[in-house]
Amino acid sequence: MNIALLGFGTIGSGVYELINLNKGKFGSNFTDLESRKSSPVITKVLERDITKDLGDSVGVVVTDPKEILEDDSIGLVIALMGGMDFEYEMIKACLKAGKHVVTANKAVISEYFAELLTLAEENGVVLRYEASVGGGIPIIGSLKEEMKINRVTEIKGILNGTTNFILSKMTEEGAGFAETLALAQSIGFAEADPTADVEGYDVSRKLSILSSMAYEGIIRDEDVYKRGITDIRAVDIEMTSSLGYVVKYLGHSILDGKCDVYTTVEPVLFKEVSMMSNVNSEFNIISITGDIIGELQFYGKGAGKDATANAVVGDALYILNIVGEENLPRPLRLNRNLNKMGTGLFKGKYYLRANIDAEENLDQVLTAVETVASRKTVIVNGNSVYVVTSPIAASDFNEMAEKLRESVPEIFYARIYE
Amino acid sequence: MNIALLGFGTIGSGVYELINLNKGKFGSNFTDLESRKSSPVITKVLERDITKDLGDSVGVVVTDPKEILEDDSIGLVIALMGGMDFEYEMIKACLKAGKHVVTANKAVISEYFAELLTLAEENGVVLRYEASVGGGIPIIGSLKEEMKINRVTEIKGILNGTTNFILSKMTEEGAGFAETLALAQSIGFAEADPTADVEGYDVSRKLSILSSMAYEGIIRDEDVYKRGITDIRAVDIEMTSSLGYVVKYLGHSILDGKCDVYTTVEPVLFKEVSMMSNVNSEFNIISITGDIIGELQFYGKGAGKDATANAVVGDALYILNIVGEENLPRPLRLNRNLNKMGTGLFKGKYYLRANIDAEENLDQVLTAVETVASRKTVIVNGNSVYVVTSPIAASDFNEMAEKLRESVPEIFYARIYE
Structure with missing residues (x-):
């Protein structure tokens, strides 16, 4: 052949x-x-x-x-x-x-x-x-193997080498987003049009493939909530780092009950001392959780x-x-009707930075945050305000933040992983 | 059937x-x-x-x-x-x-x-x-798969859940070795006779299986250099932690050239911000490196x-x-003649603690260390001396330390992983 x-x-x-x-x-x-x-x-x-x-x-x-x-x-x-x-x-x-x-x-x-x-x-x-x-990373084969015995209920990971390279570099060197993206492009780690990577389409496609396999129904790219990393600035790395966190771009899906699937692709803050925060540069890590095996994680080069x-x-x-064998492996079944439930199951404190150049901005930010969560820490420094909130559902924070963006355009936020 | x-x-x-x-x-x-x-x-x-x-x-x-x-x-x-x-x-x-x-x-x-x-x-x-x-952890199957395309030249990992539970607990709670071992025994995480776990036989058996497979020749349990963790004390955790390190019990083998194999099972110090140091409790992690795929790591429950x-x-x-298929998978070949080279390829700075109750002990310790490495840091505190050395081959340090043990019986040492 x-x-x-x-x-x-x-x-x-x-x-x-x-x-x-x-x-x-x-x-x-x-x-x-x-x-x-x-x-x-x-x-x-x-x-x-x-x-x-x-x-x-x-x-x-x-x-x-x-x-x-x-x-x-x-x-x-x-x-x-x-x-x-x-x-x-x-x-x-x-x-x-x-x-x-x-x-x-x-x-x-x-x-x-x-x-x-x-x-x-x-x-x-x-x-x-x-x-x-x-x-x-041999994740497709491993997931298929584990599914022979396990009901897999959760998938999460750092699934994009380009954005992980950018975030790692920004963290190591205190560099800005735009210049680091340009560096990544110059050494072939990012494409001329970086949209698919930095806006989350690449991650959500990968998450959709793994989630469809694991939950045995179709989760499409467009079913996955996604938020890019283009709003991140050097000051966000500096501020979250001083709080003991590292920013990672995480794809995450959970099967709740038989058919309810929650998905998200967004920047997330991991404790500095954790496995996820130590996956750097073009490396990826993928975690799957089964009811018998518990959590398995797979780490390796996500590109190249x-x-x-x-x-x-x-x-x-x-x-x-x-080839030529009598019994081909049983094909995957993707025929379960899955409900796409949004991001409501993902919960955590949030870090938010907003530009408060205009006089009314500070009030707008604090008022908006207070509609959904109590604020635990507020720091005003120069033309920016930094807020860390009490724990809140991702769906609620996302909705609030996107509304806030209409009056305060320059914001960045990330959930603290729990 | x-x-x-x-x-x-x-x-x-x-x-x-x-x-x-x-x-x-x-x-x-x-x-x-x-x-x-x-x-x-x-x-x-x-x-x-x-x-x-x-x-x-x-x-x-x-x-x-x-x-x-x-x-x-x-x-x-x-x-x-x-x-x-x-x-x-x-x-x-x-x-x-x-x-x-x-x-x-x-x-x-x-x-x-x-x-x-x-x-x-x-x-x-x-x-x-x-x-x-x-x-x-699906490591045997994954290693076999990667070997179909790769020449695997390195294997390392945290391969024993009992000792990792003990070290994690000691690190979290500042507890001593004996009491933590007793705790592990009481909850079924360690056996009544813990020798195989705490003296490294369990790890060296696992390392011998993976190394034999990867390097395609026989590496026996007794070919593996091993050192237990029974000498570790709460004060070692405290001191190495203040230097930014976490103690892990590592099995590690390297294929150098075609047939030279270096192996070691010993306590090693990892930077607090690293993947290895964040593998806790009964979880294991195994890293394999191939010439095409680069490094892959596999994480999951090592026992239970x-x-x-x-x-x-x-x-x-x-x-x-x-069963019944015409072509069974090709069996592994373990027929390469491998040279067992000891630990000389593993290098790093060393942390050493020694009891200096007897008047001459301090001199004995410092003199012994100086025969093989320059000492970078020496701290005398109460009845103990703590030394951090310049980088040195594991074989040289091990030999020196075991000789030193004849005159200064109470010592603990661990290589700083580089």
Whole structure:
């Protein structure tokens, strides 16, 4: 069986090195003797930029998808183009053509999860997507394993390397958000358009995939409450740090009862002495809680060429090793009707900074806070007020804060994790 | 296929609940329809204490091993008796009788690893031992997965729940070692004879299993340098804490070059703001480093009935799902000749406390330290001296300290992790 690769970007080239250039131990890990003798290689690469260097490739660059879809020697397609519509169409076409698919595309998986799983099952092939969440962290496989015995009721984690790099750098160096984002962009840790990372879409897609799997129903990206980190300033890091906290960008979902799901993606304050606050730079951590196993946490590189390629190639190996077996693994069921309940179950004290340049601002801030919580600490310093509140439900604080933003535009707030 | 259970202790009863009393989701996770219709159950329990309550068991207690070995309806044996010789003989006999085996027995696996793997392969059956390391943490399976692509060169972790509970409690409450050990014993977190835990045998067995797997050769328990934690006193916690450190009991091995393996099990000081120092109570953490994936860390309950039973039943499910498949997973190879190199590769500053009741002790301590390292900090307080040294190889410090112990018996020391 041959392999086709869709896209030859950073991860694609990493996958190519592992499979075709034998950089890892891919070639020596097949259970059946036939594959061990002549281990499968990538024979075709779909890449619209035909000037790209594929090194001493045994494969050929093709620009027409049909060259892959209609090639019966290709049994496995690795989809790493990124983006949405074209990759979605390609994955669908490959599954329909009876080809196994491995992808790292979190946008496509989170948007079309149930449809693609059904399509794979109908066509007797396997769809794998380990690299779509947590880069090199084996979270998809581990979650599936634990779900065989456990009812998983909670998922939380630092799921985005770019924003964790930015927040870690700001914390280490007291730097501002804009300059740190620019630094991240200059060294390839953030994209030219950083929206998906800093506004939470990347995290909410990953959280939607894990939550859909764990709670066995569909939680879409748009079902997840999310709030970006673009409002954070060096002074917030300084102030929260002096209180003993570290700012992290957390994705968090809870299954309450049988069908009620609470989700949030937002900046959260962890105690300086905690595991979460010591996950730095591009590293990710993902925690899952099951009724038998208790809490498990998985830590590793959430991005990067080699780590992500490792996860992709792990999926490919898995598929190549089960080909021809009588009983394929049971497909996931995503047919439970889940209620999307918002953020009301997440509770904690809040840290709030607001600009009080205008005379009436201080009053507006304190009045707004008092409508929902009692204020425990208030510090006025220069043109800013800093408030730490009593414990309050996230839904109530969020609503108050977004209303406050209409009259006091420059605010940042984060829940203190309990 | 039926299942037999050897031993009905804490974990055994947890396994029984998951499989026979359907506490988890075991019964609904078989890939082939036959098993799904009438999922395998435990039909016999070998237990020498026949007065034990098996609840409303469908199984029967047997006292004669032959009842299991010669019962052809039993295809899978779960060995949870603990101890060494009898369980080793039973596992061997079961494999030879063509029965798959799942065990949590780290002593047996670490001592007879290669022999038992070979025996399983020769008899066309599978031996699984996920629960032998890290309790509920899926480290054995994850390590195997990563090894398919990576060369793993380093393993480290907090691998013993009892000692981590003791050290965490001492740190939280400023309590002494003896009283905290007694507390741990009274609540069932430490055994009546705590030697295996507090002297490092439990950790070194786990480290030997992981290291043998990762480096593909045999590292035995007795190949691992180990030092217990019984010398630690409340004052050590207080002093190292004031320096910003937390004491953890660390197992650590490194593969250097192709065949040189360095191992150590000893108390180590981690910065208060680090992941390791925030792993508390009975929780464990295990870090593995591969050449492609980088560092991965796995965190969870290292002991306890449900978490450990979860790992055991996961192994059982794995086996039940691959029965009848044409290609069994490739067995591990443990045939590389590894050189056991001691502790020389582990380096760091050292914290040392010594009792200086006798007049000549202070001189003896300072002179001894100066033979191997320069001393950076010396504090004399009451009848003790506290020293922090310059960086030094563990092998050199260990040798010096054990010689010093001849003249100054009451000492405690720990490397500062770098």
